[in-house]
Amino acid sequence: MHRRPVLLALCAVTAAPWRAVAQDGPIRLRDLYNHDLSFSDLALAHEGKRLSIAGFMAPPLKADSQFYVLTKMPMAVCPFCEPGQAWPDDILAVYERRIVTVFPFNVPIVTRGILELGDHVDPDLGFYSRVRIVEAVTDRA
């Protein structure tokens, strides 16, 4: 099919090596999950322990709440493609110590708190989560 001869490239592009999880900095939200959305070894090792996680704040579901959802990428909303938008599977429910300070959806933030794993339905919002950070404090990254 390919009629046009491919010109010889002098050198191959070298891909950036995968960055390992930093030892002291916050981990990334995606580090909590394996590709099949099961919990990663890192998540299992930190269950019940204090952890810092980097991500983005989805626009809060309710004002003056202690709850928000952390996403790995800014939660873009497409008016044409997402009526009744579904949450991505790889999110983190965050329960703050105090009322949430709202940050714009595309500002990188870090939340620090205790990691909880396992199914949970929020009694007020009915929000279902598989993984949570509780007693959290959140700030700009």
Place this chain on the structure above:
Amino acid sequence: MQKFLLSTAAVLGLTSFAAAQDLAQAENAWFKAGQATIAARLAVQPNTNKARNVILFTADGNGVGTNYAIRLFEGQKLGGLGDDHVQPQEAFPYAALVKTYSTNGQTPDSAPTAAAMNSGVKTKNDLINMPDSVAVGDCAAGLATSMTLFSDIATQLGKSVGVVSTARITHATPAAVYARTVNRDWEDNSSIPEGCAQKDIAAQLFDAMKAGTIDLALGGGRQHFLPETVTDSEGKPGKRTDGRNITEEVKALGGQYVENDVDFMALTLGNNAPILGLFEPSHMKYEQDRSGEPSLAQMTEAAIKSLQSNDNGFYLMVEAGRVDHANHAGNLHRTLVDGVAFNDAIRKALELTSAEDTLIIVTADHEHAISFNGYCGRGSAITGLCMEINEAGVEHTGTPETAADGKPYTVAGYLNGAGSVLVEQADGSFSGTRPADLTNEIAMDPDYLQQALIPMTSETHSGEDVMVFAQGPWAHLFGGTIEQNVIFHVMNYAVNAQ
């Protein structure tokens, strides 16, 4: 260059090829490649067979710019510099530039664009297979009109019809194969206003399967087929408020219904019973994140193998639906990984069909607000930083270009969207500066959002042109710059040609 046809054109081609030997640059590899292209063009003969099969490939939001980015990404993934890579559709003999505007939108959405391809007429944004005399949401006006779709024409010719998408199967592009609606968002009955008798899109898919105008549908969107009282295999409830479980209704028709990759692999293909695969409550996963679901290429393969059992042929529409969504997110990496999955699906179709009897069309519905910086040296990663041109060689120097602010920038960016450098401040105003510490590694991270200018929660479509590439019967009817609805007319001509 394998065979020279003894036509006048080919002889002229040989003559000019011989004359070129006298030029000083005649032995240059580029010169020879250019000559080879001319010889190949001269050898192209129009195929005037009647098309038995038609496959319409659409990557949603894959305009000229996004297609360019996928070309470089796939080429670089294969170890090259990217620019010279040839995507499968780019080796097709015929192509045209396509104008995608809708009748009321300089910038279209996917409803009127898909309708143009399936009905032969342009219409308004948000309308699917409705004339533009109908106002969006005007239920009564919609019910008073009718349109014959290409799927109806194919069915009348005795062909089978399939629709495959990584988006919800009720989403605009796949819906346009089988549905007519005054609002693209009416995907299940819960969004239809009180007193409106128009059927929702999921219900229309069932009707089409029952009538035999759709034989196979694979994609996402399970929530629109299940009642709110029923949860699916992932524990997610349906959205229907009329109590209908359309997945059960399809099974009651004698059809097969699957929800995951394992059951998908076990489908019985080609037994002429309807096949419905709904692999997610909403859209299927991005290829980057895919798990538990078939790939677009696997769905394409299953569709072709199933539909091929009909000796009268088939019409298949295949959509890479999430190239669009990742562009909306401003996340170029996922856009391009889904673009490569689209290419894999096209390669699979080329492998399973013959250009003698199968018209394959590859296009997009619209472009996005994606744009490209300069002056980048060759081999600059398409998702990474724009690197300096190497004056002494071919590949870039490895040093990032910097802007007037002294900071590096990526090859690609978006004119608007979530990656905006203007960020909302505590007082509600927007301001910001570009980050100083951007590295190639950060930019190439799968979750990175390319920098954008205008702040928006979702990056927008644009009205810029898209390409159409074609091979097979009557593919030569594509050429020049065309209106998008012409795509229907080529398909219609090809299946009816005498």
